Amino acid sequence: MDFIVNFPLFTIVLSLFSGVLCMMLSGKNARRYTIVYECILIVLVSCVLWYTYTTGAAFTYVMGEFPAPWGNEIRAGVLEASIALLFLIVMLCSVLAGTHFLIDDIDESKLNLYFTLINLMTAALMAMTWTNDIFTGYVFLEILTLTSCGILIVREIGRTTLAAVRYMILNLMGSGLFLLGTVLLYDITGNLLMVPMQARIAELSQNPQNMMIITMSVGILTIGLSIKSGLFPFHYWMPDTYGWATPASGSILSSLVSKCYIFLLIKIYYRVVGIEVFEKMPIRYILLVLGMCGIVFGSVSAIRAGNINRMVAFSSAAQIGYIYMGIGIGGTAGYTAAIFHIMAHAVTKSQLFLTTPRLSEVSDRSLKFKNLRGSGIRDKNAGFFFLIASMSMIGIPIFAGFASKLLFGMAAAENGNSVLIAAVMLVLAASSVLNALYFIRTLLRIYDVSPSDLRVRHTRRPAYNAPMLILTGANLALGLASWFFAGLIGQGLSMFM
């Protein structure tokens, strides 16, 4: 059983190795290899989740047997394992369902390089989830940035290159600020491992004079990661980036990459700064306000969008706002809601980004609303999956979106003052109405029976339907057993201390 403690390291090292291996394989073989490999990773991470869940304790893996202040560490608890498992499942489903479009969008000879990037990205996602060392976090954060730029530009049209440049410029700014924040924290604490850093910060925060410099460092770090994850007002790169990427990339970028940055941020708040010290800082109120603004402005932009992909991308900006609102509400309930929303949004948004290209495919490859009329009838499967994901986004009960909204409301009611409760409830209500407005409008359009051409054109594609069913199942599971997942996250957060 103790052999399982090696698995987190395996997920990182084997992914790096697979990246190199895929470079040498042909496109088709690289795809096959990646799919099998992702399945193996899912098994490995499931073992870790089972192990930490049954033992009820997190474990630390010391690399190279160097003890605490010098070595590098990996840490696995229930929360890390469940987030890693979710990332891998969504990654596998995106790659499976997106393959058909990949072959259209990418030159055959370069297909293996796409899977190289996917494997390197998996390594970065895994490392950022497991790491117990803030500088390792920085290094893999840069690898994640580079690979996400890579999977964006594989589709060689001018728009994606431009989108990639804008994406990279903002991301580089974010990385620079994150590095500065990390360096400042290292400077204050003299450590890069999370546990000794937290001990030192707890000691220093006793003196109010030190609070300013700690707040400033954490603030710089927060700005860096919030730019990278697309918090309002840094969300304007989203529509171009997500909308023009090949569908598999759009789905991965919106549902995994931006979430991974937020997870790292939560991890830093809990494990580096210490949640008691962080709750004293004004940063969380700023995040609360920006998150709320993001929800409203993202939804309004989504209503104004004239193209289905831009609409879905802007709604991502709103969903990122939700997660930051959870961090702003604070307390275990707030963080539970935020992390639950990371999961709910990852399964929903990937499904949306994988259905819109199929709807456009049966509408003369147009993404504009006026051309999409009746597309849900022409391609029944894509229409159905879009319907499911839309209902989750609006917040219809039994779907994940409803459960996360409920958790946000409960978190606000549990530990907020009356102004906070009123504000959160108001934003939740407004956002549900706005979400309903643009998703129902879209649904009415894609199920419009007036166009003359309503021939059913979808072809049987098990490679598309199976992963979409898995995502739908995950969505329903999160919605129906939300109490179980909220408990799991709560247990994970208590292990974070």
Next chain:
Amino acid sequence: MLETLLANYEEAVAVILFGIGLAMLLFQRNLIKKLIGMNIMDSGTFLFLASMGYIEGRDAPIIVDGVTDPSKYINPVPAGLVLTGIVVSVSVTAIMLALTVRLYKRYHTLQLDDIYLLSRHQMEDR
């Protein structure tokens, strides 16, 4: 105030460099200048790290003449971090330059505003 700044002039310079770089990355419209700004920003951080690791009057942490007392040497970790940071910065610059070349080949300009205008008509297609 001024005395504190003068005493820590390396850190002050590092932060000023970081600010210059960040401003260039944000406000310059020319892609190459943006990249130069990014490099200045990173250099600022590296200077900050390196100056923090250096302790006046101590040697590089390489054992010569059998002196193993740690108080005789400077802290080697920041230097290691700077090296890692430089590697990251170089690879990011390389990929950004490659993207810039690709954009230049397509649009024949390096001004981001012009490129954006030129790409607008492509967007109308779909």
